Amino acid sequence: MHTVTNAAFILLGTFVIYLALVHAAQLRPQLVKTEFTTTWQWLINLTRFFFAAYWAAFALVVIGEIRYLNTITSFVFAVGGIFVFFTVRAAVKITDSLLAELSNLKNLDAALKKSVSLLKAVIESTADGILVVDQSGKIVHSNEKFTQMWNLPESIMTAGEDAKAIAFVLEQLKSPEKFLKKVGELYEQPHETSYDTIEFKDGKLFERFSQPQMLGDACVGRVWSFRDVTERNNLETERRKLLEQEKAARTDAENAAKARDDLVAIVSHDLKNPLTSILAGIDLIRTGDRWDPRDKRILELV
Numbered sequence: 001m002h003t004v005t006n007a008a009f010i011l012l013g014t015f016v017i018y019l020a021l022v023h024a025a026q027l028r029p030q031l032v033k034t035e036f037t038t039t040w041q042w043l044i045n046l047t048r049f050f051f052a053a054y055w056a057a058f059a060l061v062v063i064g065e066i067r068y069l070n071t072i073t074s075f076v077f078a079v080g081g082i083f084v085f086f087t088v089r090a091a092v093k094i095t096d097s098l099l100a101e102l103s104n105l106k107n108l109d110a111a112l113k114k115s116v117s118l119l120k121a122v123i124e125s126t127a128d129g130i131l132v133v134d135q136s137g138k139i140v141h142s143n144e145k146f147t148q149m150w151n152l153p154e155s156i157m158t159a160g161e162d163a164k165a166i167a168f169v170l171e172q173l174k175s176p177e178k179f180l181k182k183v184g185e186l187y188e189q190p191h192e193t194s195y196d197t198i199e200f201k202d203g204k205l206f207e208r209f210s211q212p213q214m215l216g217d218a219c220v221g222r223v224w225s226f227r228d229v230t231e232r233n234n235l236e237t238e239r240r241k242l243l244e245q246e247k248a249a250r251t252d253a254e255n256a257a258k259a260r261d262d263l264v265a266i267v268s269h270d271l272k273n274p275l276t277s278i279l280a281g282i283d284l285i286r287t288g289d290r291w292d293p294r295d296k297r298i299l300e301l302v
Contacts, residue, residue, distance in 0.1 A: 014051065020088035021047050043091060050084050129226040132213060135190070137162045140221060149206070149226055174199040186210055190219045197229075204230045 021044065123130050129146030133139055139160040147157055151172075156164050166183065170176040179198060186194055191212050198206040206226050213221035 016085040020085040131224040134221040205233045
């Protein structure tokens with residue numbers, strides 16, 4: 001009777017450990033190539049060891065090799081098996097939860113990488129040169145257009161120091177002091193925005209726009225945007241010249257028309273005075289009595 005009871009308790013422990021193994025094996029496909037693979041394999045191997053030990057103890061009790069095993073000891077076997085089961089079950093739940101969290105983190109990481117990739121593509125495709133500098137003066141990001149516009153060597157961009165980049169470009173500017181003064185003012189007032197133009201010695205003209213980089217309510221850096229407006233400025237200058245030339249031509253034409261009208265008025269006046277005298281004389285002669293009718297006819301025609 002004791003043998004049957006002992007065997008039953010040990011069989012119970014063996015069965016629940018088997019259930020633990022089946023339960024744990026359900027997570028195996030999800031654990032492939034994850035951070036939990038090694039740890040989980042160790043747990044499964046340990047559970048298998050307990051299962052084998054319990055099965056061996058059960059077999060030895062059944063065949064009578066273990067004869068002196070009291071009920072309390074066999075009961076402990078059953079409780080131990082149940083403990084192993086619930087331990088593995090808890091581990092399965094925890095691991096399942098961690099896997100779900102890990103999956104969410106991976107999805108978030110993929111979404112973040114996609115957003116960063118999209119942002120980089122937008123920055124690289126813009127016509128403006130973009131430079132982002134943090135509060136310590138380190139270059140956080142810049143696009144290829146910025147490097148090309150300022151003819152910056154790769155060594156300076158690799159160093160990532162804003163001060164070195166500024167020192168390099170000063171030789172290209174018409175007013176380097178004005179450039180440095182504006183940069184200093186903006187770094188001293190991190191929340192300010194700014195717009196101005198930069199003239200180069202070779203005739204180029206850049207528009208410069210700057211605004212703070214905000215993270216929530218905190219200013220963590222500054223964004224600089226540069227646009228080459230040299231061609232637009234040249235076209236605007238040419239347009240102004242053409243407008244001035246058109247205005248000058250219109251003024252000359254108006255002056256010429258006025259001079260012509262004045263000349264016509266003067267000539268008309270000078271011609272009108274002698275003609276008036278001649279007509280008066282002819283009229284006086286025509287009304288006289290000493291003229292032959294034929295002569296009067298001639299005067300009438302005149």
